[in-house]
Amino acid sequence: MVKYIFRRILLVIPVMIGVSFLVFTMIHFTPGDPVITILGETASQESIDQLREELGLNDPFLVQYFNYVKNIVVDQDLGRSYVTNRPVTNEIVSKFPNTLRLALLGVLVSISIGIPLGIISAVKQYTWVDNIAMFFALIGVSMPIFWQGILLIILFSVTFRILPSSGFNTWQQMILPALTLGTGSAAIVARMTRSSMLEVYRQDYIRTARSKGLGEFTVVVRHALRNTLIPVVTIVGLQFGFLLGGAIVTETIFSIPGVGRLMVDAIRQRDMLIVQGGVLMIAFTFSIINLFVDIMYAFLDPKIRAQYK
Amino acid sequence: MSVYNEKRQSLWLETWHRLRKNKAAVIGLVILVFLILVAIFADVIAPYDFRAQDLNATFVKPNSTHWFGTDNFGRDIFSRVVYGSRISLQIGFIAVGIALFVGGFIGAVSGYFGGIFDTLFMRLVDVMLAVPTILLAISIVAVLGPGITNLMIAVGVSSIPSYARIVRANVMSIKEMQYIEAARAMGTTNVSIILKHVIPNTLAPVIVQSTIGVAGAILSAAGLGFIGLGIQPPNPEWGSMLNAGRHFIRDHPHLTTYPGLAIMITILSLNLLGDGLRDVLDPKLKD
Numbered sequence: 351m352v353k354y355i356f357r358r359i360l361l362v363i364p365v366m367i368g369v370s371f372l373v374f375t376m377i378h379f380t381p382g383d384p385v386i387t388i389l390g391e392t393a394s395q396e397s398i399d400q401l402r403e404e405l406g407l408n409d410p411f412l413v414q415y416f417n418y419v420k421n422i423v424v425d426q427d428l429g430r431s432y433v434t435n436r437p438v439t440n441e442i443v444s445k446f447p448n449t450l451r452l453a454l455l456g457v458l459v460s461i462s463i464g465i466p467l468g469i470i471s472a473v474k475q476y477t478w479v480d481n482i483a484m485f486f487a488l489i490g491v492s493m494p495i496f497w498q499g500i501l502l503i504i505l506f507s508v509t510f511r512i513l514p515s516s517g518f519n520t521w522q523q524m525i526l527p528a529l530t531l532g533t534g535s536a537a538i539v540a541r542m543t544r545s546s547m548l549e550v551y552r553q554d555y556i557r558t559a560r561s562k563g564l565g566e567f568t569v570v571v572r573h574a575l576r577n578t579l580i581p582v583v584t585i586v587g588l589q590f591g592f593l594l595g596g597a598i599v600t601e602t603i604f605s606i607p608g609v610g611r612l613m614v615d616a617i618r619q620r621d622m623l624i625v626q627g628g629v630l631m632i633a634f635t636f637s638i639i640n641l642f643v644d645i646m647y648a649f650l651d652p653k654i655r656a657q658y659k
Numbered sequence: 660m661s662v663y664n665e666k667r668q669s670l671w672l673e674t675w676h677r678l679r680k681n682k683a684a685v686i687g688l689v690i691l692v693f694l695i696l697v698a699i700f701a702d703v704i705a706p707y708d709f710r711a712q713d714l715n716a717t718f719v720k721p722n723s724t725h726w727f728g729t730d731n732f733g734r735d736i737f738s739r740v741v742y743g744s745r746i747s748l749q750i751g752f753i754a755v756g757i758a759l760f761v762g763g764f765i766g767a768v769s770g771y772f773g774g775i776f777d778t779l780f781m782r783l784v785d786v787m788l789a790v791p792t793i794l795l796a797i798s799i800v801a802v803l804g805p806g807i808t809n810l811m812i813a814v815g816v817s818s819i820p821s822y823a824r825i826v827r828a829n830v831m832s833i834k835e836m837q838y839i840e841a842a843r844a845m846g847t848t849n850v851s852i853i854l855k856h857v858i859p860n861t862l863a864p865v866i867v868q869s870t871i872g873v874a875g876a877i878l879s880a881a882g883l884g885f886i887g888l889g890i891q892p893p894n895p896e897w898g899s900m901l902n903a904g905r906h907f908i909r910d911h912p913h914l915t916t917y918p919g920l921a922i923m924i925t926i927l928s929l930n931l932l933g934d935g936l937r938d939v940l941d942p943k944l945k946d
Contacts, residue, residue, distance in 0.1 A: 368786030492927040496885040497919035595791030617801040
């Protein structure tokens with residue numbers, strides 16, 4: 351098990367090197383000169399040349415990339431914003447907790463609605479309960495989160511005036527963004543849980559458990575659920591990535607100061623180091639989440655554990 | 660007609676017969692065909708020019724002359740939603756086309772040849788998968804700039820990894836089949852084996868993934884439009900329309916209602932059809 355975890359942790363390193371290279375290359379070849387973004391169109395050629403040299407932009411591409419990575423690893427330095435001249439690391443670190451909190455709340459909504467709904471649907475397969483649950487799941491999967499956010503604001507902030515439509519400091523302010531972000535993913539989790547549960551339900555050991563005279567509740571909770579959860583954990587892990595992406599859109603709807611909004615504003619101002627840092631930060635978080643998912647997977651699935659004994 | 664062609668036709672015919680029995684899939688297909696027709700005949704259907712402003716008739720509520728009302732510039736929302744179908748469907752299908760072409764190629768080569776190709780391509784796919792799809796699309800748009808072509812490329816490229824993986828997994832299982840060995844023994848070239856035997860046999864999962872993929876691509880493009888990085892005004896893309904309308908939701912919610920409904924119905928139809936196709940084409944569920 352320790353061997354498996356260790357191997358899996360090591361795998362994050364090449365992926366992150368790959369992501370940093372991909373993003374650095376993309377941003378490097380973006381049309382537009384960062385020096386002009388910093389100094390403005392009217393800057394003299396002399397000051398342009400000087401800044402260019404200071405920023406190391408005259409170095410060969412690979413040297414620039416190597417320096418960028420070295421600064422991140424050694425000093426946790428992602429460079430300075432072209433627009434505000436503040437360190438990118440500070441900008442991102444100050445905004446990141448909001449994005450992470452939003453994504454985690456989204457996952458919470460997704461799991462607490464999705465898994466029970468999927469189980470009930472599978473246990474009551476082909477009844478009206480199943481039909482209604484799956485109808486809503488289908489609507490949930492098809493509903494764009496940005497429209498859902500707007501509808502929730504219209505309903506709870508404009509019509510009933512019970513929840514605020516912007517900000518992210520109090521728990522009241524967190525309800526609508528969390529629901530907006532989480533329900534679509536809850537629908538996906540519900541569908542996955544249902545089909546996984548149905549598959550487990552057909553297994554012989556479930557029949558055995560029933561024939562032992564166990565109640566349906568015990569059969570579901572003690573015998574079926576654990577095996578059902580293995581694929582569900584994978585989906586929840588994948589959903590986390592989707593939710594980190596969705597957080598960008600949700601932050602725009604509810605004016606939440608997170609990494610997503612920071613990046614969108616940075617793109618408009620061509621502040622590419624912020625964009626680069628934001629992508630890296632989110633990709634890194636996503637890789638760590640995937641790492642946890644894989645480890646959890648090993649805990650849930652004895653077959654994987656056995657491979658590394 | 661050769662036996663091979665006959666067999667192939669009967670397979671598609673069988674698929675169609677099975678799909679017809681799935682009510683939800685048929686509803687999805689009918690809605691999708693309807694939307695495609697709306698997109699094709701947008702010029703005939705839309706009563707107004709989607710750009711035409713009438714500053715004397717802003718924020719008009721839905722009525723008999725303006726079915727979906729007008730927006731903050733007095734533009735007819737119905738006409739804009741109708742033209743928007745053209746943009747959204749175009750982006751959805753072309754982006755998936757790009758993803759399918761590139762991802763399919765990568766997946767087929769990786770799966771069939773293995774070795775260094777496989778290692779290289781799959782590590783690239785791992786790296787791309789480490790960035791959430793919408794974020795990858797946002798980064799590509801940040802690099803390329805806004806515009807419909809760039810949006811198609813951004814959404815298409817960001818969904819390459821999922822197609823590459825599906826095709827690779829299928830190719831790997833197919834290449835072990837006896838008929839591939841037979842073809843190779845007869846001296847058929849690799850290219851010919853891939854084109855004639857491998858690709859046709861990976862079509863089923865690819866079709867299912869593509870149908871649902873078009874929905875995902877439309878959603879991504881609309882999401883980019885919503886955060887202001889997609890199609891630029893005055894072009895009527897549904898996501899950008901929602902973004903423009905959200906500033907007026909307190910007093911004029913109709914600005915966001917109809918583009919939102921349009922996106923949802925489109926995605927719903929593609930999901931219904933995709934689910935149906937999965938049931939029909941997935942051999943595990945056939946019985």
